[in-house]
Amino acid sequence: MIRLSDLKISYHIGSRVIDAVDGVTLTIPDGCIVGIAGESGCGKSTLMKAIYGDIQAPMYLSRGNIEYSLKGADGRPVTSASVRQEWFKSISYIPQSSMNSLNPVIRIRDQFIDFPGTDSNKRRVLERARDYIGKLGLAPETLDSYPHQLSGGMRQRVMIGLATFFQPELIIADEPTTALDVVVQKEILMLLMDLQEQMGNTILVVSHDMGVHYQTTHKMLIMYAGRVVEYGDTDSVFADPQHPYTRMLIDSLPAIGDDSMRGVMASAAATGGDRAFRVEPVLVEVKPNHFVARPAVQNAGAAA
Numbered sequence: 001m002i003r004l005s006d007l008k009i010s011y012h013i014g015s016r017v018i019d020a021v022d023g024v025t026l027t028i029p030d031g032c033i034v035g036i037a038g039e040s041g042c043g044k045s046t047l048m049k050a051i052y053g054d055i056q057a058p059m060y061l062s063r064g065n066i067e068y069s070l071k072g073a074d075g076r077p078v079t080s081a082s083v084r085q086e087w088f089k090s091i092s093y094i095p096q097s098s099m100n101s102l103n104p105v106i107r108i109r110d111q112f113i114d115f116p117g118t119d120s121n122k123r124r125v126l127e128r129a130r131d132y133i134g135k136l137g138l139a140p141e142t143l144d145s146y147p148h149q150l151s152g153g154m155r156q157r158v159m160i161g162l163a164t165f166f167q168p169e170l171i172i173a174d175e176p177t178t179a180l181d182v183v184v185q186k187e188i189l190m191l192l193m194d195l196q197e198q199m200g201n202t203i204l205v206v207s208h209d210m211g212v213h214y215q216t217t218h219k220m221l222i223m224y225a226g227r228v229v230e231y232g233d234t235d236s237v238f239a240d241p242q243h244p245y246t247r248m249l250i251d252s253l254p255a256i257g258d259d260s261m262r263g264v265m266a267s268a269a270a271t272g273g274d275r276a277f278r279v280e281p282v283l284v285e286v287k288p289n290h291f292v293a294r295p296a297v298q299n300a301g302a303a304a
């Protein structure tokens with residue numbers, strides 16, 4: 001379980017402050033895949049980095065806190081202060097464009113054993129890695145390759161392999177299939193789903209693709225302008241979206257035979273756009289496990 005309480009994450013840019021995540025309070029249960037969606041710049045990656053404990057200038061925690069029910073490698077509870085020590089052990093992160101994050105001058109095998117340890121320990125890990133990447137659909141020789149010798153899909157599988165090798169309890173995948181063709185996208189997502197089923201861990205997946213969310217997630221978290229507008233079981237959110245922005249995202253899913261984006265444009269116009277999408281931070285449970293935020297109270301200046 002991860003509990004976010006009144007979380008506010010900001011960036012200091014010169015004399016300006018950008019509140020990228022603004023007053024998020026919610027609980028993510030164990031053992032589920034949570035999809036995070038929302039327009040570009042709404043704060044998805046910032047929220048993921050904060051949960052991962054990767055808060056570095058110019059980003060900072062303005063308010064609130066994060067609690068984890070994770071156990072560290074030493075058996076102790078993970079806290080915001082200790083979460084960084086758990087990277088790639090109890091918690092791992094597959095960043096945006098992660099397939100380009102592999103060190104280009106280091107063979108894949110050496111990326112698996114890039115940790116302090118004895119030679120015999122590393123040999124044992126390498127044997128396990130050879131076995132493990134086979135389960136991810138990669139040939140054992142992949143370990144002997146340099147990243148540039150692999151296709152984008154293979155590199156992404158390697159990244160997922162590195163992120164899941166130690167069976168972390170929490171995996172954060174920030175747009176894990178961007179820049180891959182649709183067939184490879186599907187394979188990668190199936191792989192993540194299979195791994196989640198086997199390990200029973202929690203996966204947070206950021207994606208702009210609502211179709212991907214519908215097919216792969218148990219819960220959906222929809223963000224707009226730094227706030228969570230809706231959060232609930234995926235079936236419920238897709239069957240009965242409560243917030244106009246969620247409705248617009250779901251309407252953007254093309255149906256077979258649909259030849260245009262007219263539905264999206266029409267529903268954006270009908271909802272009243274930005275003003276109608278802005279919300280207060282507090283989420284209200286409208287159905288079991290389905291929360292929605294109330295519309296923001298517009299001040300006189302904003303309304304003018």
Ligand SMILES: Nc1ncnc2c1ncn2[C@@H]1O[C@H](COP(=O)(O)OP(=O)(O)OP(=O)(O)O)[C@@H](O)[C@H]1O
Nearest residue numbers: 011013018020039040041042043044045046047058
């Ligand atoms: N390093 C940074 N310095 C300054 N501002 C930043 C930085 N990173 C993000 N921001 C700002 O914080 C806000 C949220 O950005 P974030 O990357 O979290 O959004 P996002 O929803 O993940 O977007 P995308 O879907 O495009 O990845 C945006 O206004 C962005 O400009």
